[in-house]
Amino acid sequence: MPLRRFLPDNFTLCLIATVITASLLPCRGSVAHVFDGLTDLAIALLFFLHGAKLSREAVVSGLTNWRLHLTVLASTFVLFPILGMLLKPVLVPLVTPSLYVGILFLCTLPSTVQSSIAFTSIARGNVSAAVCSASASSLLGIVITPLLTGLVLQAHGAGAMSWRSVGEIVLQLFVPFVLGQVAQRWIGGWVQRHRPLVGLVDQGSILLVVYTAFSAAVLQGLWKQLPLSVLGGLLVINAVLLACILLITRYGSRALGFDHEDEITIVFCGSKKSLASGVPMANVLFPAHAIGMIVLPLMLFHQMQLMTCAVLARRYAQRAGVNKRKAASTAAEIAAAD
Known part of the structure; x- marks a missing residue:
């Protein structure tokens, strides 16, 4: 397997x-x-474009497979937070309290859209269901994530989330998203034709938030509070969390009676966490000086999930290709016998 497959992508660099x-x-x-103001505008534009490019027809067309969608949502918003809380005795000694808050925040985030659909397609899973599940997760996460974050942090004594923060999320993220959906009939086609431009806004807004967040964190002594041993512990925690969720979604979907294509969709949609949603939400929910430490687990998890799922998707595709060749060979033998 070429080494470049394990190298970070351009956005990670x-x-x-x-x-x-x-x-x-x-x-x-x-x-x-000035950067704070630019960040707010960039985030609002980001969610406006997300609303404008999300196809309502694609979401509605996949709604019939409700068992699959409920399974994906349960993995994203129930299983992940439960794992984050149950593993607390193991996780806390490895990282700082701020990083553990970041891990809990990571566990409450919605799934990705683009990469979930892309990996499901590569692995030859149920793509239409992936579009619906990932889109629903992203939309519901705007409301569920701040509420869930507040509940999880309060349950573990890490501080409570105020209703004002929830209101700010709705104002800064959900309202632009809804306006984008309303404007879709006029600009939806343009947005679809200019996906690279939308991608630049997407990535540019995240980079802007990361820069302002880490600037504030560095001024507060971020790197003095983060020795290499703690960073290594964070990598281990992310790897354990990702391994657990991949195994549970894979074998859990089989135990629930889903077919192979639906299993692929559940694995790739139910195991992801969105950097595009997480960084802007953290910018609203947490104090400026704490955001750098909060989003660090998410940034590392983002790259780890992409690398792992890329390998897993190719293996699913290879197995599907082998099964297809075996089926064709069996059909040929039957035809020859007849």
């Missing part, structure tokens, strides 16, 4: 470069206020 830039040249004072 940009994230790393942004963190390095924020560490060496953090924005402060009036410049930080």
Whole structure:
């Protein structure tokens, strides 16, 4: 297997470069206020475009497979937080309290859309169901994630989430999303034809949030609070969390009687966490100086899930190809016998 398959993608390299830039040249004072304003505008534009490009027809067409969608949503918003809480005795000694809050926040986030659908397609799963499940998760997460984050943090004494934060999420993320859905009839076609431009806004807004977040965290002494041993512990935690969720979704979907294509959809939609939604939400939900530490687990998990799922999708595809060849060979033998 070529080494390049395990190398970070261009966006991950940009994230790393942004963190390095924020560490060496953090924005402060009036410049930080300007970046904060730009960040708010970029996030609103991001969710407006998400609303404009999300096809309502694609969502409605997949709604009939409700058992699959409920399974994916349960994995995303129930199983993940339960794992994060149950593993607390193991996780807390490995990381700082702020990083553990980041892990709990990671567990409450919605699934990705683009990569979930892409990996399901590569693995030859149920793509139409993946479109519906991933889209529903992303939409519901705007409301569920802040509420769930508040409940999880309060249950474990890490602080409560205020209703004001929920209101800010609705105002900054959900309202632009709804406006994008309303405007879809006029600009939906344009958005679909200019996907690269939308992708630049998507990635650019995340990089902007990461820069402002890590600038504030660096000024608060982020790297003095994060020795290499703690960073190594965080990598182990992400790997354990991802392994657990992949195994549970794979064998759980089989135990529930789903067919092979639906199993693939559940595995790839139910195991993802969205960086595109998580970073803007953290920017609203948490204090500026804490965001860098909060989103660090998500940034590492993002790259880890992409690398792992890329390998897993190819294995699913290879197995599907072998089964298809065996079926064709058997059919040929039957035809020859007849």
